[in-house]
Amino acid sequence: MKKIGILTSGGDAPGMNAAIRAITKTAIHYGIQPIGVLDGFEGLMNGWFKNMNYEDVDNIIQRGGTVLGSARAPKFKEKEARKEAIEHLEKAEIEGLIVIGGDGSFTGAHVLSSEMNIPVIGIPGTIDNDLYGTETTIGYDTALNTIVEAIDKIRDTATSHKRIFFVEVMGRNSGFLALNSAIASGAESVLIPETISDIEAIALQIKNQNKGRRSSIIIVAEGDEEGGAMDIMRKVKPHLKDYELRTTILGHIQRGGSPSFYDRSLATRSGIKAVELLMEGNTKKMIGIKSDELVTIDLKDAIDKNAFPKIEKEELLAKLLTK
Numbered sequence: 001m002k003k004i005g006i007l008t009s010g011g012d013a014p015g016m017n018a019a020i021r022a023i024t025k026t027a028i029h030y031g032i033q034p035i036g037v038l039d040g041f042e043g044l045m046n047g048w049f050k051n052m053n054y055e056d057v058d059n060i061i062q063r064g065g066t067v068l069g070s071a072r073a074p075k076f077k078e079k080e081a082r083k084e085a086i087e088h089l090e091k092a093e094i095e096g097l098i099v100i101g102g103d104g105s106f107t108g109a110h111v112l113s114s115e116m117n118i119p120v121i122g123i124p125g126t127i128d129n130d131l132y133g134t135e136t137t138i139g140y141d142t143a144l145n146t147i148v149e150a151i152d153k154i155r156d157t158a159t160s161h162k163r164i165f166f167v168e169v170m171g172r173n174s175g176f177l178a179l180n181s182a183i184a185s186g187a188e189s190v191l192i193p194e195t196i197s198d199i200e201a202i203a204l205q206i207k208n209q210n211k212g213r214r215s216s217i218i219i220v221a222e223g224d225e226e227g228g229a230m231d232i233m234r235k236v237k238p239h240l241k242d243y244e245l246r247t248t249i250l251g252h253i254q255r256g257g258s259p260s261f262y263d264r265s266l267a268t269r270s271g272i273k274a275v276e277l278l279m280e281g282n283t284k285k286m287i288g289i290k291s292d293e294l295v296t297i298d299l300k301d302a303i304d305k306n307a308f309p310k311i312e313k314e315e316l317l318a319k320l321l322t323k
């Protein structure tokens with residue numbers, strides 16, 4: 001194997017740069033030329049490639065985002081667009097591809113691999129943590145820390161003014177960020193897409209919890225079936241006339257920032273492993289982490305299977321939290 005491609009795709013996540021760095025250094029160590037694909041699958045379709053060397057990955061381990069750039073590339077679902085990507089990959093003589101991203105990115109990689117017979121390895125990189133086959137994805141820990149830090153600040157002002165805050169966190173269709181930030185910030189309630197939200201019950205709960213307290217924090221996952229934090233606040237308002245309610249949407253600050261120790265370490269270990277897997281002749285695999293050991297699962301399973309069963313324990317905690 002002489003050349004391998006590195007691509008970051010989907011929503012960026014803190015720690016992606018640490019993975020790019022590890023892949024680049026490991027590849028060079030084994031005499032392989034790493035090629036950075038710029039702007040995810042968009043770059044693949046346009047042949048935006050860059051030879052990577054040690055200097056390119058200097059001082060990036062501590063930086064959030066991705067130095068390669070990322071994009072949502074719906075066009076990649078079209079066969080014609082993928083044909084262009086294949087031509088560019090063949091012309092550049094790239095013999096293996098490492099994709100850092102979420103399940104959408106892995107779906108693209110999987111299809112590509114079948115169509116041109118190029119080996120692909122996936123590294124989970126998304127703050128949402130919504131992937132089957134791994135306990136943690138790159139960026140999740142940093143995002144959680146960012147959320148908890150923000151909620152601590154909101155708690156200060158909420159307590160001073162005797163207010164109830166609805167704080168919206170990311171997570172599209174999954175409640176990992178909401179649930180675990182709720183536990184770590186001592187939130188009074190949490191609403192996640194995996195459970196059914198009953199507005200009247202929520203309002204009653206808030207009243208009961210707020211007794212004898214100066215503040216309440218309700219964390220709302222953006223994908224909750226009753227809507228985001230603003231919608232929930234509007235819906236409970238008629239039931240909570242005597243209370244002062246406020247909303248904060250944390251938004252994209254959750255995706256940025258310097259990666260935590262955990263994300264740097266996970267990304268570095270996964271990056272090294274990805275190069276070694278390619279060198280050993282593996283393809284269509286995803287690297288996960290379980291009980292602090294790196295594991296390898298079929299990319300197809302990561303795409304098809306549901307990440308939710310792993311939150312059984314957290315669901316229980318959610319119920320306890322909202323009692």
Ligand code: F6P
Nearest residue numbers: 011072126127128170171172255
């Ligand atoms: O996939 C990560 C994520 O941050 C989700 O939590 C969120 O719903 C989405 O990306 C936002 O995407 P964009 O930045 O493209 O609007």
